[in-house]
Every structure is written in C-alpha cells, then in structure tokens.
Amino acid sequence: xxxxxxxxxxxxxxxxxxxxxxxxxxxxxxxxxxxxxxxxxxxxxxxxxxxxxxxxxxxxxxxxxxxxxxxxxxxxxxxxxxxxxxxxxxxxxxxxxxxxxxxxxxxxxxxxxxxxxxxxxxxxxxxxxxxxxxxxxxxxxxxxxxxxxxxxxxxxxxxxxxxxxxxxxxxxxxxxxxxxxxxxxxxxxxxxxxxxxxxxxxxxxxxxxxxxxxxxxxxxxxxxxxxxxxxxxxxxxxxxxxxxxxxxxxxxxxxxxxxxxxxxxxxxxxxxxxxxxxxxxxxxxxxxxxxxxxxxxxxxxxxxxxxxxxxxxxxxxxxxxxxxxxxxxxxxxxxxxxxxxxxxxxxxxxxxxxxxxxxxxxxxxxxxxxxxxxxxxxxxxxxxxxxxxxxxxxxxxxxxxxxxxxxxxxxxxxxxxxxxxxxxxxxxxxxxxxxxxxxxxxxxxxxxxxxxxxxxxxxxxxxxxxxxxxxxxxxxxxxxxxxxxxxxxxxxxxxxxxxxxxxxxxxxxxxxxxxxxxxxxxxxxxxxxxxxxxxxxxxxxxxxxxxxxxxxxxxxxxxxxxxxxxxxxxxxxxxxxxxxxxxxxxxxxxxxxxxxxxxxxxxxxxxxxxxxxxxxxxxxxxxxxxxxxxxxx
Amino acid sequence: xxxxxxxxxxxxxxxxxxxxxxxxxxxxxxxxxxxxxxxxxxxxxxxxxxxxxxxxxxxxxxxxxxxxxxxxxxxxxxxxxxxxxxxxxxxxxxxxxxxxxxxxxxxxxxxxxxxxxxxxxxxxxxxxxxxxxxxxxxxxxxxxxxxxxxxxxxxxxxxxxxxxxxxxxxxxxxxxxxxxxxxxxxxxxxxxxxxxxxxxxxxxxxxxxxxxxxxxxxxxxxxxxxxxxxxxxxxxxxxxxxxxxxxxxxxxxxxxxxxxxxxxxxxxxxxxxxxxxxxxxxxxxxxxxxxxxxxxxxxxxxxxxxxxxxx
Ligand SMILES: Cc1ncc(C[n+]2csc(CCOP(=O)(O)OP(=O)(O)O)c2C)c(N)n1
Ligand code: SF4
Numbered sequence: 001x002x003x004x005x006x007x008x009x010x011x012x013x014x015x016x017x018x019x020x021x022x023x024x025x026x027x028x029x030x031x032x033x034x035x036x037x038x039x040x041x042x043x044x045x046x047x048x049x050x051x052x053x054x055x056x057x058x059x060x061x062x063x064x065x066x067x068x069x070x071x072x073x074x075x076x077x078x079x080x081x082x083x084x085x086x087x088x089x090x091x092x093x094x095x096x097x098x099x100x101x102x103x104x105x106x107x108x109x110x111x112x113x114x115x116x117x118x119x120x121x122x123x124x125x126x127x128x129x130x131x132x133x134x135x136x137x138x139x140x141x142x143x144x145x146x147x148x149x150x151x152x153x154x155x156x157x158x159x160x161x162x163x164x165x166x167x168x169x170x171x172x173x174x175x176x177x178x179x180x181x182x183x184x185x186x187x188x189x190x191x192x193x194x195x196x197x198x199x200x201x202x203x204x205x206x207x208x209x210x211x212x213x214x215x216x217x218x219x220x221x222x223x224x225x226x227x228x229x230x231x232x233x234x235x236x237x238x239x240x241x242x243x244x245x246x247x248x249x250x251x252x253x254x255x256x257x258x259x260x261x262x263x264x265x266x267x268x269x270x271x272x273x274x275x276x277x278x279x280x281x282x283x284x285x286x287x288x289x290x291x292x293x294x295x296x297x298x299x300x301x302x303x304x305x306x307x308x309x310x311x312x313x314x315x316x317x318x319x320x321x322x323x324x325x326x327x328x329x330x331x332x333x334x335x336x337x338x339x340x341x342x343x344x345x346x347x348x349x350x351x352x353x354x355x356x357x358x359x360x361x362x363x364x365x366x367x368x369x370x371x372x373x374x375x376x377x378x379x380x381x382x383x384x385x386x387x388x389x390x391x392x393x394x395x396x397x398x399x400x401x402x403x404x405x406x407x408x409x410x411x412x413x414x415x416x417x418x419x420x421x422x423x424x425x426x427x428x429x430x431x432x433x434x435x436x437x438x439x440x441x442x443x444x445x446x447x448x449x450x451x452x453x454x455x456x457x458x459x460x461x462x463x464x465x466x467x468x469x470x471x472x473x474x475x476x477x478x479x480x481x482x483x484x485x486x487x488x489x490x491x492x493x494x495x496x497x498x499x500x501x502x503x504x505x506x507x508x509x510x511x512x513x514x515x516x517x518x519x520x521x522x523x524x525x526x527x528x529x530x531x532x533x534x535x536x537x538x539x540x541x542x543x544x545x546x547x548x549x550x551x552x553x554x555x556x557x558x559x560x561x562x563x564x565x566x567x568x569x570x571x572x573x574x575x576x577x578x579x580x581x582x583x584x585x586x587x588x589x590x591x592x593x594x595x596x597x598x599x600x601x602x603x604x605x606x607x608x609x610x611x612x613x614x615x616x617x618x619x620x621x622x623x624x625x626x627x628x629x630x631x632x633x
Numbered sequence: 634x635x636x637x638x639x640x641x642x643x644x645x646x647x648x649x650x651x652x653x654x655x656x657x658x659x660x661x662x663x664x665x666x667x668x669x670x671x672x673x674x675x676x677x678x679x680x681x682x683x684x685x686x687x688x689x690x691x692x693x694x695x696x697x698x699x700x701x702x703x704x705x706x707x708x709x710x711x712x713x714x715x716x717x718x719x720x721x722x723x724x725x726x727x728x729x730x731x732x733x734x735x736x737x738x739x740x741x742x743x744x745x746x747x748x749x750x751x752x753x754x755x756x757x758x759x760x761x762x763x764x765x766x767x768x769x770x771x772x773x774x775x776x777x778x779x780x781x782x783x784x785x786x787x788x789x790x791x792x793x794x795x796x797x798x799x800x801x802x803x804x805x806x807x808x809x810x811x812x813x814x815x816x817x818x819x820x821x822x823x824x825x826x827x828x829x830x831x832x833x834x835x836x837x838x839x840x841x842x843x844x845x846x847x848x849x850x851x852x853x854x855x856x857x858x859x860x861x862x863x864x865x866x867x868x869x870x871x872x873x874x875x876x877x878x879x880x881x882x883x884x885x886x887x888x889x890x891x892x893x894x895x896x897x898x899x900x901x902x903x904x905x906x907x908x909x910x911x912x913x914x915x916x917x918x919x920x921x922x923x924x925x926x927x928x929x930x931x932x933x934x935x936x937x938x939x940x941x942x943x944x
Contacts, residue, residue: 229943233936233939239926265934267918268726268911268917270725273747277747280711284709284718285722290923306715307719366936400937407935417636417638448637449687449688449727450686450707451638452639454707455706457708467710469702
C-alpha cells in the first residue's frame with residue numbers, strides 16, 4: 001500500500017479522457033479515498049495533448065500535489081490528420097513523450113502499443129530514461145484489445161483495467177459505475193474488455209513496482225463535485241431560478257449545469273446574443289422579482305460592465321460569476337490565472353458599490369455563492385463570485401452532509417403589498433424606493449412591478465427618492481453616500497454575525513505568514529504543512545472577501561508576523577496591491593510569489609519560494625514562478 | 634392571494650392616472666415629437682384596460698429615454714441601447730406584466746441594434762416603440778442610423794456617406810410579428826396603433842416618427858403623411874409577409890424624399906410569441922416565476938436532490 005496515488009491519464013481531446021477520469025476518480029472515492037482532480041487541456045476540440053490527474057490518498061487532498069506516479073498514456077487518436085501536410089503532423093506519441101518530465105522516480109508507465117510505433121518510442125529514449133528514473137514500463141496493445149471485444153474507443157476501459165491490476169485494486173466499484181452509465185451490448189463489451197485487460201496483466205506481467213492503491217474509508221457518504229457544480233448548486237439553494245448567459249470557457253460549465261436543471265425546477269434559462277444582453281437580462285429578471293444571475297469569463301465580463309454599473313445605481317440585486325482564465329484579451333482560453341481581480345473590483349464607471357467574494361475550494365464555492373445571493377438581495381446591490389478555470393474544473397470529494405442545510409429562496413429586502421401600503425410615499429403617490437432619510441443599514445428596500453402602491457422609477461441616472469433624475473447636490477451626496485456605505489454595513493454583518501470567510505492554517509504563533517486567495521489555497525495550505533513539518537514556523541491565510549475587504553482580520557494577521565509572502569497566479573501582484581490599498585500600509589512586509597505560465601501552483605514551488613525568500617534573497621526559484629520583492633526592497 | 638394585486642385589476646381607468654401628480658415636468662424642447670408618443674401612450678393604456686401598476690416601461694438613454702419619467706407606470710430607465718434585454722427578461726420573469734420598451738433611433742437601431750434583431754427574432758411578447766427622429770437629440774444633433782444619406786452634422790461635416798437603416802424591413806426580416814409606423818403628427822392613428830401593439834401577442838415594433846425641431850429642422854416628418862390603411866392607392870394585405878416587405882421597401886426608399894406612409898405594415902396573429910414557444914418546450918414555468926417567491930406553498934427543489942449523481 002502506498003501513501004498516495006497520482007494517476008495521470010493522457011491522450012487527445014475528444015478521446016474520452018474526461019469521462020474516464022471522472023469515473024475512475026469516483027471509483028477511488030467509493031473505495032474510501034479522498035480524491036482531487038486536475039484537468040489540463042488545450043484550446044482545441046479534438047486532438048491535441050490533454051491529460052487529467054487524479055490524486056487519491058487516505059487523508060484529505062487539496063491540491064494536485066507535486067508531480068505524479070502513474071501514467072496511463074492512451075495515444076492521441078485524433079493526431080492523424082487526414083490532410084497530409086497539416087502542420088502538427090504526427091502527434092500520436094505526445095501523450096507519452098510530453099508527460100515524462102513530471103513523473104516521479106519509481107513511477108509506472110502504461111502506454112498503448114497499438115497506437116504508437118516502436119520507432120517513435122525509441123526516438124524518445126524511453127528505455128534509458130526509465131532505467132535512470134526507476135520507472136516501470138508496461139506497453140499494452142490497448143487498442144487491439146478494445147477492437148477485439150468491442151470498439152476502438154473502449155481502449156480507455158482497457159487502460160482502466162490495466163491500472164486496476166497494476167495497483168492491485170478491486171474491480172467492483174469500476175464495474176458498478178459502468179453499469180450505472182451504460183447498458184446492453186455496450187456495457188457487456190466494456191466489462192469484457194475491463195476483465196480481459198485486468199486478467200492479462202495479472203497473468204502475464206511481473207510486478208516489481210511498489211506503488212499500490214492506498215486504502216481508506218469514509219465515515220459518511222461522499223460526493224465528487226467540481227467547482228462549477230458547487231457554484232451552480234449554491235445558486236439553486238439560494239433560490240436562483242433565472243440565468244442568462246453566452247458561452248465562454250470556463251464559465252460555460254456553470255451556465256450549462258443550470259440550463260439543464262432549471263426546466264425541472266420551474267426556473268428560466270436563456271442563452272442570448274451577447275454578454276451585455278446576458279447581464280442585462282439577469283438585471284431585468286431581478287427587477288421583476290426573480291432571483292437571477294449571469295456570468296462569464298474575462299472577455300465576456302468586460303461586456304457586462306455596463307449592466308453591472310446599472311445594477312449598482314438602481315440598487316437591483318444581481319449575482320454575476322467571473323471564471324478567470326489567462327488574459328489579456330482572449331489570452332489562454334483553457335488555462336487558469338488570477339489576473340482579473342482588479343478588473344472585477346473596479347470595472348464600470350463611478351465608485352463601486354458591489355460585493356466580491358473569491359471562494360478558494362469546492363465547499364467555499366457553494367457557500368459563498370449562497371452568501372452572494374443573500375447579501376445581494378438583502379442589501380440590493382450586485383455581488384460577484386470570482387474564481388478561475390482551475391477551481392471551475394477540478395473535482396474533489398465532499399461530505400454529502402455538508403449540503404444538508406436550508407435553502408433560502410426569499411427575496412431579501414423586498415416589500416410585500418401590505419408593507420408597501422405602510423411605506424413612505426411622496427405627494428404624487430409614488431413609493432419612495434430610494435429613501436435615504438431613515439434607511440436602516442443604508443438599505444433601500446424595493447417594490448416589484450405589479451405590486452400595489454409600489455410605483456417608482458429605477459434609473460441609471462442619479463435620482464431622487466422616487467427615482468426621478470435629479471442633479472440636486474444634497475440628494476446626490478445622500479444617495480451616493482448611502483450606496484457606498486452599504487459596504488460598511490455589509491462588512492459589519494460579515495464581521496459580527498457570521499463566521500469568517502477567510503481560512504487560516506498553520507500554527508497561530510508562527511512568525512512568517514503566507515497569504516493567498518482563490519484556488520491557489522490548496523497548494524499553499526499543503527506547502528505550509530510541509531514547511532512546518534520541516535521545522536519552519538509558518539502560518540497561512542486564504543482570503544475570500546475581496547470587497548468589502550476584511551480590514552480588521554488582515555491587519556491582525558499582518559501585525560502578527562514579521563514577514564509575509566503573497567502567493568497568486570498573475571504577473572502584477574494584484575492581490576498584494578489590494579491589501580496595501582485597503583490597509584494603507586504593510587507594503588514593506590509583503591513579498592510576492594507569482595506564477596502566470598498557465599499552470600496552477602504546485603506545493604513544492606511555494607516551499608521553494610519560501611526558502612528562497614527567507615534564506616537567499618538574491619536567487620529566483622528554479623520553477624516557473626517569480627518573486628516580486630516587498631515595496632521599497 | 635397574489636403578490637401582484639395591481640395586475641389584472643378590473644376597473645375604469647382614468648387617463649390622468651398615467652400623469653405624475655407632481656414633478657417632473659418634461660424637459661423636452663417645445664414642439665418635440667416625443668410629446669406625441671407620451672400622449673398616445675396615455676390614451677392607449679386606459680383603452681386597453683391597463684392599470685399604471687401592471688405596466689412596466691423600460692427605456693434607454695436619449696431624449697426618448699425620458700418617456701417613463703413623465704408617464705406614471707412602473708419604470709426602468711436603463712442605459713444606452715439596453716432597454717430590450719432588460720425588458721424581455723422582466724416579461725420572462727413575470728409574464729403577467731405588460732412590458733413596453735421605448736428608446737430612440739440611435740439607442741435602438743444603433744448601439745442597441747444587436748438586441749433589436751434578436752428580440753424581434755425571438756418574437757418576445759412585448760411592445761417596442763422607437764422614437765425615430767433621424768438624429769441624436771440628447772447629444773446635440775449628430776447623425777443617427779436613420780439620418781438620410783448626405784446628412785450633415787458636426788461629426789459628419791461633409792455629409793453622411795451611409796445609407797440609412799431600414800428599420801421596418803429589418804424587424805420584419807428578423808421576425809417581429811407586428812410592424813407598424815406611425816407619427817407624432819398623426820395622433821389618432823398613433824393611439825390606435827399603440828393600443829394594437831400592446832394587445833398584440835408577440836414582438837410589436839412601432840417605428841414612431843417624431844420630429845426634433847431643435848436639431849433636425851429638415852426632417853421630413855412634417856410633410857403630410859398617407860395612412861396606408863385609409864388610402865385606396867395602397868390596398869396591401871397586412872398578413873402577407875411578401876406584400877409587407879414590398880411596401881416597406883417602397884416607403885423606406887422614399888421616406889426622405891417627401892412621402893411618408895404610416896400605418897400597419899405587417900401583422901401576424903398566428904406566430905406564437907417567444908413565451909409561448911418556450912412554454913411549449915417546457916422551459917417556461919406555468920406560474921409566473923416572480924409569483925413563486927411569494928407563494929408559501931411553492932416547492933423549492935434543492936441541490937441535494939441532484940447530489941445522487943455525484944456519489
Ligand atoms: C454607452 C453610451 N454611449 C454614448 C452615450 C451618449 N448618448 C446619450 S443619448 C445618445 C444618442 C441618443 O440618440 P437617440 O437614441 O436617437 O435619442 P434621442 O435623443 O434622439 O431621442 C448618446 C450617444 C451614452 N449615454 N452611453
Ligand atoms: S433635442 Fe430634439 S428630440 Fe430632444 S427634446 Fe429637443 S426636440 Fe426633442
């Protein structure tokens with residue numbers, strides 16, 4: 001039995017890598033292990049090198065880990081381009097050749113002999129490298145096996161069978177999952193292939209490797225969920241029943257999940273002409289009395305800046321999600337980055353009155369999406385959930401009981417007709433929606449079109465208490481101040497009535513701090529654990545509240561350490577800038593560890609960043625990360 | 634009990650109910666055609682039996698955008714060009730509302746052109762009134778998408794090289810099921826057309842010719858118009874798409890040369906509205922979505938009903 005398994009399945013996009021890995025991850029979860037998946041894919045629909053990694057252990061796993069120890073290389077079946085001189089030529093070997101750098105010593109390689117030629121394998125020096133690294137190589141004709149018993153696409157199943165045999169796993173969970181997913185001849189053929197592969201390996205190969213599937217058990221039932229699932233489910237439980245969107249990777253996942261579920265839930269989903277329309281629709285639906293959301297990724301979110309500002313000015317509740325990918329512009333469509341923070345915080349004209357949460361894990365994605373809805377409807381402003389391609393696509397097991405809590409489909413500060421009858425009206429009979437005289441917590445409760453006694457005008461211009469355009473200076477100051485000070489009221493509520501959204505780890509008394517936000521959290525958390533095991537004194541905080549900023553909490557954290565390293569996936573240290581701006585100091589205390597090559601942090605990179613930063617100020621880390629010294633250094 | 638008691642209320646409705654009791658006074662210039670739209674709406678709404686509180690008027694930005702400041706209904710004065718997506722979502726969220734969107738030619742045919750095409754294509758059940766004064770009014774007289782070729786303005790000093798957009802043909806082609814043109818100078822017809830448009834189930838596009846005496850003194854809207862329904866010279870069948878298209882082409886060719894035809898160009902009572910289409914495929918709930926949030930018996934499915942597929 002081994003401590004952890006990190007299984008990488010590689011092939012071409014469209015080869016079924018995703019569904020196979022989902023199933024295998026589930027099988028591992030059902031066998032009692034904690035799992036975490038990491039998806040790497042090119043911006044290409046078919047062909048191109050893609051892989052999914054599954055990390056499984058008998059303890060909680062929060063990141064992809066460092067490197068991996070099992071490669072199932074399927075060969076890229078879409079590599080053979082029918083157009084002879086296509087520039088990318090023959091890439092069948094790529095799923096094997098491109099993955100070797102990260103394979104740990106003692107690791108296992110299974111590759112599809114049926115797809116790659118002997119010459120190709122020789123050309124990459126596999127034998128020599130295997131010897132050097134103590135890799136155990138198992139070539140198998142997966143394609144042939146699949147063809148013999150079914151169809152060629154079933155070679156994934158053969159690969160899973162081989163994996164199970166080499167890791168000494170039971171086939172039970174895998175068989176169950178297959179029976180759930182398919183039936184008839186297809187199921188039969190797949191089961192046959194699975195067993196054939198499993199038996200062949202057991203009968204014909206000698207196992208000299210030490211890697212075995214870890215063993216574990218769960219006390220409660222687990223569910224395998226992605227960040228997109230969690231956000232979509234958080235919205236459902238918050239009572240959201242209207243979504244409008246326009247496809248853009250990676251936000252499309254959330255959009256799709258809700259679009260597929262809403263018809264059965266009495267909800268409405270709309271795919272519209274562009275993102276301006278998408279956010280405007282969500283706004284219109286919210287104005288008319290539905291809990292509504294929209295979202296996009298960087299480029300699409302840029303278009304939403306107009307309706308976002310309109311929501312702020314008209315105090316219309318709205319939730320937008322922004323799934324970051326590497327920018328600027330169309331950037332790298334399938335690669336994560338945390339580069340849109342400043343954009344999301346400040347986009348749109350004027351001073352913003354919006355809330356921004358940045359969940360850092362699957363669980364937080366669910367909770368903070370619900371919270372975003374609650375705050376948006378209680379305080380009548382837009383709330384944004386910002387996350388990235390990494391969190392969006394990664395899967396992790398979550399205790400099912402985690403979700404066992406009451407949904408909240410109420411409309412927050414929205415008055416009933418009885419309440420409206422009692423509310424303040426002006427001489428014309430209009431409801432004073434934007435009343436600032438006796439606003440509690442700066443909130444302007446609203447009416448909905450169609451309610452008696454509720455008529456008012458929602459307008460994107462500055463307006464009087466009933467909503468008419470007004471440039472009266474006193475009114476302007478009163479309305480503006482009230483809108484902006486809603487953030488103070490929200491901060492107070494977050495500080496006093498709720499558990500903190502920030503996650504702390506490590507030893508409270510440590511004198512070195514690591515600060516991060518969003519999806520980098522898992523890797524940072526693991527790095528902090530490792531550093532402490534190695535005798536350092538380090539603690540970490542992962543911050544979720546971007547606006548309003550948790551000033552008191554962060555001041556306390558920064559006061560308690562001598563030095564801190566801010567870890568984020570962008571090139572310009574946006575989050576560190578935010579901390580400095582919000583707290584007005586500590587610039588000299590914070591160094592940044594930045595990564596922006598399209599791949600998320602691995603724990604070892606953070607460990608190295610710490611070592612370089614603390615021990616050797618002149619050296620840059622060896623990995624593809626950059627250290628940006630503290631202000632004034 | 635409904636949460637929206639103002640909807641469907643049956644009573645005599647006085648035209649004055651739509652006039653705000655106090656402020657604001659219209660800031661439109663004297664002689665502005667926009668007054669005509671306001672007036673015809675105030676006349677049409679009581680006629681079709683709508684109460685001020687069940688009507689939501691959604692406007693864009695421009696002189697036209699101020700319409701709902703002077704009309705006492707529920708209102709949403711949005712941003713330049715975006716009234717349609719806001720309006721159609723309000724209707725989807727509460728299908729019982731009477732939703733009317735309005736804006737200018739710059740607002741609706743220029744910056745909001747994409748939304749215009751798609752709202753017509755989908756045939757949303759709503760009314761859209763475009764104040765077509767062939768000019769940008771509020772920003773002080775720049776050339777608009779409907780300004781005639783050769784139109785000189787401060788931003789096109791040598792005269793516009795662009796052929797004007799054909800709004801009627803455009804919405805017909807895109808899929809609107811009611812297309813009409815009326816003019817502020819023809820108040821009786823305007824009232825009738827607006828009332829019809831409101832009652833129509835589907836996207837009713839009314840290109841409303843308004844004059845802008847301040848910036849567009851040459852505009853042709855002043856010339857006598859011909860009501861195509863009243864004239865014996867034009868006996869076209871409004872339910873015939875082809876005939877409607879031909880009529881539109883003819884008038885859109887000559888609009889700037891002195892002949893103004895107004896009236897109904899196309900009326901398709903058979904085409905289901907988007908709301909009906911969406912219900913038919915099971916994607917629009919029977920009970921208006923907004924009602925559900927006030928319905929104590931409403932069943933709220935939870936995400937954990939979906940969790941099974943993840944275990
Ligand atoms: C995004 C954006 N761009 C430009 C403007 C400035 N703007 C205000 S009104 C207007 C033109 C209005 O013209 P039209 O729609 O024809 O309406 P009219 O004033 O003639 O009624 C423009 C360009 C704006 N408010 N927002
Ligand atoms: S500028 Fe033209 S459109 Fe605007 S109010 Fe004056 S006359 Fe009317």
